[in-house]
Amino acid sequence: MLKEEDIIKGCINGDRKYQRLLYDRYSKKMMAVCMRYAKSTLEAEDILQEAFIKVFSKIATFRMESKLETWIKKIVINTALNHQRSKLYMYPMVDVDTMYDLKDEHEAPLSAFHVEELTKMIQSLPIGCQIIFNLYAIEGYQHNEIAEALNIKEGTSKSQYARARQLLKEMLLNAERSYERFNK
């Protein structure tokens, strides 16, 4: 198996063979990321394509200070955010009212669900909620960082996240109930 450094050097030289190797190594993981930020598989593939083109054109700036996977993932997330920005214009994110929260005892364990099912749940969120949920819950960004990245207020990020969380809990509960009915 080729070393990552060799693949990077090959990509810097614009060698298509190494570019393909890099793509093969990371495209599946990155596709999973894109799916979380997109509304459909086609849209996710568009984001993936755009992100990898950026990766190949910017790879000379990669300084080996972080893991290559982390660096690529950042590019993928930024590309996804840019891709969704037009939708954010259409559906501007504003503070939502505090919503009632479902009690934790009703939460279904996530391990009972396949990653594709969870992805579909995330995709069904309103676009603002979807992006903020991804950034906060899965990527681990703080609300102030999200607010800065999306050019929104921190309070908006928090309220959108609260809404996302509540909607997901509802979806998990509904899915669990359906499953129980099916098994009866």
Place this chain on the structure above:
Amino acid sequence: MRKEVMKDLTSRPEFENAWKKAFLDAEMNPSDDVWTRIDAALANQEAARYKKKAFYYKIAAAASILLALTAGLWTFRQSQTGDREIVQQESGKSAPVVAPDNALEERMQVLPGKTDDKPAKEDDSFAGGGSNSYAFLVPAEAEEESEDEISAAYVPDRVGENTTADSYAVLAPAMKSGIAFLDADISPQKGYIQRALDPAVLFAVLPKEESDDAFWAGLALAGGSFDPDFSGGWSREKSSISKEFANLNFMAPASSSRYNGWYNSLYDNVALANELNNPELLTPSIKESKPEISYSFGVNIGGKLGKRWAYQSGAYYAKNATSSSTSAVFVNNAEDKAYPVHVSNFMNKDRVYTVNYLSDVALNNTFEFISVPVKAGYILYDRKMSITLFSGISSDIFLSNRIDDGDKGLETVTVSPGPDSPYRGVWFNGLISLEIKYNPAGRYSAFIEPAYKVSLNSLTRPGYPYTSYPKTFSVGAGVKYNLRR
């Protein structure tokens, strides 16, 4: 990595941890088509890079050819002058005299009668002398002439028996171009008077770049910064917001589930602003943050009016850019398109649009003009290098205004001239510039020209809520060709 994730998981609430964990090593297969498209895009990028390189090579080649042609033309012109002198010498039976080119000294070697290498003694009438002084050939008759005339009339003195009037024509160009100053050992007995010239006199008789009736045409390219200097717009006073918003005649739109009842129109927003007592939230904030690189290019013509005055005009295409921002967008629900609200379009009353408010969105604001300046100049210094202070008025013709967000999702707004445009078709500017011109050879001169231009009337039409008094600072450079030298 795994440790870091686990550490992070332990410091976060259970709900978030569970989701993060669920996607930790998630993988999904993209279709094969994705790589095919990436491959094609990379190939296109490579082709574009080659095209760009080829473009630079073409420019370099064109510049080299232009340079070579200019040098060739200049050399040809010089050699023609030399040839003419030789012909004059041969056909006119004139006294063999020095040739007016760089080979002057060499030609002196073949003068008839020049039999020894001893330096000539200085005549009593010499202004200076000694082995270090400059010497030149001057006719006795010319001693009383002005400096300018002297430079154009150097001929052999004490015209010898072989000397004819043609000799004047022979020597004049040489002296005019300043190359007949010799430190040569020419004896008066050989048909010449040797004159010594001190450096002050030498400087005074250096050729001027242009005659006083010069008329030139040229090309110019300039880069600089442009500030549209917008002001006015909607007041942030709550009471006036209601008035202004109502004036816009936005109708409350039909409820759209897509927008979930969020701010659907400026009209709705007025009520909401009052209700929330937060006009800041609902007033579009349009900001011009900083000038970006602007450029212009065009042709100019001009001339001299006597020794000290000059005039200049021309026509230039200018593309001026600034970075800007807005906090609102017009949304066309039917077409799923959003347009930035900006100075050029915020009086839009089309009911197909609703308005959404955002945090500031960065925009590019680009103006295109044709500029026709008319300038008068005072020549501060006029030698081979000249410095002229110009001042005048420029009539600017509006071509277009374009607002875009750099392909980040908003549609581009383009405003063209016309009755619906918020901008005037033509407006006027005052301008001042300092031209530093250098004449390296012949009729061509190169110049640089820092300039400042400020609008005298608003770029926007009278009565428009915004005013704009653009200010432009630029540094231009170019070449001029003197048509009358």
